[in-house]
Amino acid sequence: MTxxxxxxxxxxxMDNLQVQDRLQISTxxxxxxxxxxxGELASRPVLFLARHGDPHVLLPHQVNYRxxxxxxxxxxxxxxxAVNAVGGISAxxxxxxxxxxxxxxxxxxxxxxxxxxxxSGPVTHVDxxxxxxxxxxxxxxxxxxxxxxDWVNGGCYGVTQGPRLETAAEIQRMERDGCDIVGMTGMPxxxxxxxxxxxxxxxxxxxxxxxxxxxxxxxxxxxxAVIAAGMGQVCAVLAALVASD
Ligand SMILES: CSC[C@H]1O[C@H](OP(=O)(O)O)[C@H](O)[C@@H]1O
Ligand code: HPA
Numbered sequence: 480m481t482x483x484x485x486x487x488x489x490x491x492x493m494d495n496l497q498v499q500d501r502l503q504i505s506t507x508x509x510x511x512x513x514x515x516x517x518g519e520l521a522s523r524p525v526l527f528l529a530r531h532g533d534p535h536v537l538l539p540h541q542v543n544y545r546x547x548x549x550x551x552x553x554x555x556x557x558x559x560x561a562v563n564a565v566g567g568i569s570a571x572x573x574x575x576x577x578x579x580x581x582x583x584x585x586x587x588x589x590x591x592x593x594x595x596x597x598x599s600g601p602v603t604h605v606d607x608x609x610x611x612x613x614x615x616x617x618x619x620x621x622x623x624x625x626x627x628x629d630w631v632n633g634g635c636y637g638v639t640q641g642p643r644l645e646t647a648a649e650i651q652r653m654e655r656d657g658c659d660i661v662g663m664t665g666m667p668x669x670x671x672x673x674x675x676x677x678x679x680x681x682x683x684x685x686x687x688x689x690x691x692x693x694x695x696x697x698x699x700x701x702x703x704a705v706i707a708a709g710m711g712q713v714c715a716v717l718a719a720l721v722a723s724d
Pocket of ligand 2: 564565566567639644645661662663686687688689690
């Protein structure tokens with residue numbers, strides 16, 4: 480099994496990854512955000528892709544999710560762990576906590592969200608009742624526990640369009656809908672993985688209280704501080720995960 484990691488905001492490069500090659504892959508859907516990094520983590524072969532480019536230049540709606548997922552598949556990925564920075568909606572989704580969501584709701588729009596839209600093949604509707612792979616999430620849970628992480632097993636990730644953050648009313652609506660955390664990149668990434676038959680799970684680091692959930696303005700400085708404190712542990716969890724293979 481070759482695990483692929485997609486690094487998001489705060490994880491453009493993985494410090495604990497031994498880089499062997501940077502694969503320039505072009506796909507029929509265009510170029511991925513960055514070269515696919517081929518390397519070793521805990522002495523196991525892994526792949527890594529910077530979702531927003533390296534350096535981080537792409538906004539969430541500018542990411543070519545189809546090219547990213549197709550490039551990982553072509554590079555030999557057999558499963559994908561996506562790392563995300565998210566805002567916390569539920570009380571237990573405090574800043575610094577890691578969430579492994581088990582559901583999502585998609586509020587994004589206008590993104591290329593399927594590989595099956597060229598009209599040459601059969602009409603395809605994939606099952607997406609459970610967007611995250613249960614076996615991969617179980618392995619992730621063991622790695623999170625082994626690392627002593629402060630983490631939450633399950634929850635609903637709401638995907639907004641961005642790049643602006645949400646209004647307090649939008650977050651209240653998302654809370655009524657059942658969202659626990661909010662980010663801008665979970666879709667169409669998750670469904671494209673499903674269409675390619677790639678097991679997919681997320682590791683979401685809560686980096687701020689979502690809009691209206693604290694008395695203060697959400698600042699990039701606050702977000703960067705939480706990322707600086709927490710992304711090292713996320714990388715350690717990924718190493719523990721591959722070591723368990
Ligand atoms: C205020 S930071 C917003 C930015 O961070 C998240 O990125 P990612 O999911 O790639 O970690 C969020 O989705 C936004 O793109
Ligand atoms: O509050 C947020 N909203 C949407 N995406 C995010 N990514 C980090 N924090 C947030």
